[in-house]
Amino acid sequence: MERMSKKAHIIFFRPDGEYYFQKGINAYQKGDLYRAHKYIGRAIAFEPNETEYLCQQAAILAELEEYEASIDILNKVVHELDEQLTECYFFMANNYAYLGRFDEALKEVRTYMSLDPKGTFIQEARELYKLLTVESGHFIEEEENYIADHEKGRQALEHGQFDKAVRCFKKVIEDQPLFWAAYNNLAIAYFSQGRVEEAYETLYQVLRQDIGNVHALCNLATFSYQLNDAKKLNQLTAVLDKLHPFYPEHRSKLGSTYFFLEDYEKAYHWLLSAEKAGVYGDQSFYYWLALSSYRTGRMDQAMRAWKKVDFFKGRPFHPYEHGKIQEMLFADDAVNNPMVFSLVDQQLREGETASKVFSLFYLKYLDNEDASQKIEQFRRNLNGEQPLSDIACLLSDNECEDQRLEIMRALEKQFSNGAPIINHYDLYGWWTIVFDITRDEKNLDVSGWAAGLAYLWFKETGQKETQKTVAEMFGTTVYRLKKHIDKLGRILNDYNL
Numbered sequence: 126m127e128r129m130s131k132k133a134h135i136i137f138f139r140p141d142g143e144y145y146f147q148k149g150i151n152a153y154q155k156g157d158l159y160r161a162h163k164y165i166g167r168a169i170a171f172e173p174n175e176t177e178y179l180c181q182q183a184a185i186l187a188e189l190e191e192y193e194a195s196i197d198i199l200n201k202v203v204h205e206l207d208e209q210l211t212e213c214y215f216f217m218a219n220n221y222a223y224l225g226r227f228d229e230a231l232k233e234v235r236t237y238m239s240l241d242p243k244g245t246f247i248q249e250a251r252e253l254y255k256l257l258t259v260e261s262g263h264f265i266e267e268e269e270n271y272i273a274d275h276e277k278g279r280q281a282l283e284h285g286q287f288d289k290a291v292r293c294f295k296k297v298i299e300d301q302p303l304f305w306a307a308y309n310n311l312a313i314a315y316f317s318q319g320r321v322e323e324a325y326e327t328l329y330q331v332l333r334q335d336i337g338n339v340h341a342l343c344n345l346a347t348f349s350y351q352l353n354d355a356k357k358l359n360q361l362t363a364v365l366d367k368l369h370p371f372y373p374e375h376r377s378k379l380g381s382t383y384f385f386l387e388d389y390e391k392a393y394h395w396l397l398s399a400e401k402a403g404v405y406g407d408q409s410f411y412y413w414l415a416l417s418s419y420r421t422g423r424m425d426q427a428m429r430a431w432k433k434v435d436f437f438k439g440r441p442f443h444p445y446e447h448g449k450i451q452e453m454l455f456a457d458d459a460v461n462n463p464m465v466f467s468l469v470d471q472q473l474r475e476g477e478t479a480s481k482v483f484s485l486f487y488l489k490y491l492d493n494e495d496a497s498q499k500i501e502q503f504r505r506n507l508n509g510e511q512p513l514s515d516i517a518c519l520l521s522d523n524e525c526e527d528q529r530l531e532i533m534r535a536l537e538k539q540f541s542n543g544a545p546i547i548n549h550y551d552l553y554g555w556w557t558i559v560f561d562i563t564r565d566e567k568n569l570d571v572s573g574w575a576a577g578l579a580y581l582w583f584k585e586t587g588q589k590e591t592q593k594t595v596a597e598m599f600g601t602t603v604y605r606l607k608k609h610i611d612k613l614g615r616i617l618n619d620y621n622l
Contacts, residue, residue: 142171146178153185154369156394161185176207183216184371188402192220211241215250216371222257223403231257245337248305249372271300275307282314283442290314305331309340316348324348339368339375343382350386362386373404384413384449389420397426408434415464416453424463431464436471443550444468445480451547460491466499473503479554482516486533486545486553489520497521512561528569529560535575539598552582558616570609572601577609581617 149164165182172178179202186195196217203213214237221230234254237244244250278293294311297304308331316324325348331341342364349358365383370376380395396414400406406414411433418427437444444450450468459465469487472480485503488496504517519527533556540546546553555578563569576599583590596606 142168142175142178145171149181156398158185158189162189174206176202176210187216187220192224196220211237211244212246214240215246218253222253227257243303243334245335246372247303249374251304271297271304278310282310287314287318305335305338305340309344312344321352339370339378343378346382347385373399373402376402377404377410381413384417389417393417393421393423406433408437408440412449419462419464428463431467436468443480445483445547445550454487454547455544460493466495470499477554478557479551481513482553482557483545483550485517485520490545512557516557516560528571529563531571532556532559532574535571535599536578539579549582552578555582555617562616570605572599573605573609575599576601576606577613580606580610581613
């Protein structure tokens with residue numbers, strides 16, 4: 126047989142623009158902006174007029190705070206290569222705004238709004254336009270009404286006034302049918318009212334006209350998460366994972382959504398990216414960043430952000446009323462979380478009676494050495510001030526069996542399975558009054574007092590529970606319950622509660 130000769134076949138790899146572009150995108154997704162800039166630059170060297178490459182490079186340059194270079198690229202794209210890419214005007218407006226050149230920013234955002242009134246970024250453009258009219262000294266009367274109505278709705282939503290929020294957002298939509306922010310907030314108001322189908326339909330209405338609306342997609346994901354709809358949630362997170370928003374507010378929304386979904390690594394990535402891109406970060410934003418940093422092991426970053434939370438001072442809600450704060454306090458890692466102890470310390474120093482007493486019960490619940498020391502330190506600092514000093518003293522004594530404490534324990538058992546009652550922390554203030562006025566009584570009717578407090582609390586919070594039902598909850602009689610309701614009513618009136 127003839128020996129067959131074998132020749133080696135060498136396949137030469139010739140990287141092209143797409144190869145470097147994908148490497149640049151991978152680096153960008155990892156937050157490595159300098160490497161991303163380098164690879165996208167190589168891609169552009171292969172294909173100097175590829176608008177996708179150029180727009181991505183402009184976005185990276187903006188994040189690197191090289192705003193002039195970003196503007197130059199965007200000008201080339203929209204004036205020389207593709208005049209249909211009108212979003213370039215919006216991105217140029219943002220760059221000029223960061224440079225403090227408000228008149229130029231206003232010119233570009235006006236151009237975008239006039240050329241593309243149904244564009245992807247029209248909502249953000251309107252918000253930027255409103256801001257720029259103030260900064261540049263120009264004012265527009267015709268927009269004031271719907272902007273004011275939207276702000277009223279947003280405030281109502283934040284205060285839990287959902288009926289009012291719905292009315293405000295509907296009025297905005299009637300005046301401005303393409304103002305997507307109003308639709309997204311209307312959906313949240315509907316969902317908060319339990320009007321789930323209307324909430325979903327409102328968001329689908331947005332997506333039918335603006336298929337990539339980040340806020341609508343994120344709201345759908347959070348709704349599905351709350352409804353335990355795993356199938357729909359998986360579909361939506363697959364979409365969210367593919368998003369790479371340019372606008373800082375979109376990055377913030379994506380980060381807060383991942384935070385809500387408890388995907389803290391992705392939350393951290395997008396929240397930090399939003400901060401670096403110059404997003405306006407309020408106290409809630411920095412709380413999301415702080416806890417995401419903590420949950421991903423970035424302690425220095427966590428405490429830096431936590432300082433900016435500043436215990437939600439100036440916000441319309443108490444920190445203990447914040448749903449995510451409640452979750453943090455009762456998470457498995459709470460006992461090791463420095464933000465938890467920072468918040469409790471602050472409430473013990475500055476809080477009202479109800480939050481101070483709740484904080485003491487919470488520390489007792491944690492049941493570790495640091496918590497016990499904080500209770501004792503609080504007691505010493507009071508210099509005998511009653512009744513707080515007495516409560517702290519009793520909670521620091523593991524052998525104590527004071528019947529007044531048993532009243533609160535009975536309420537905790539009924540309302541939160543024995544844990545401190547975070548969602549009704551004001552109840553600790555009411556109990557403190559009972560604790561004080563019964564200090565000399567013997568053989569307290571623990572179940573009667575607990576039932577009386579519970580019934581009046583139900584009444585105060587608009588929950589319709591009959592006296593018979595409440596009496597059965599606490600193992601007492603309706604007669605004894607009525608007796609304590611009368612006593613409590615007089616006492617609370619004396620305290621203006």
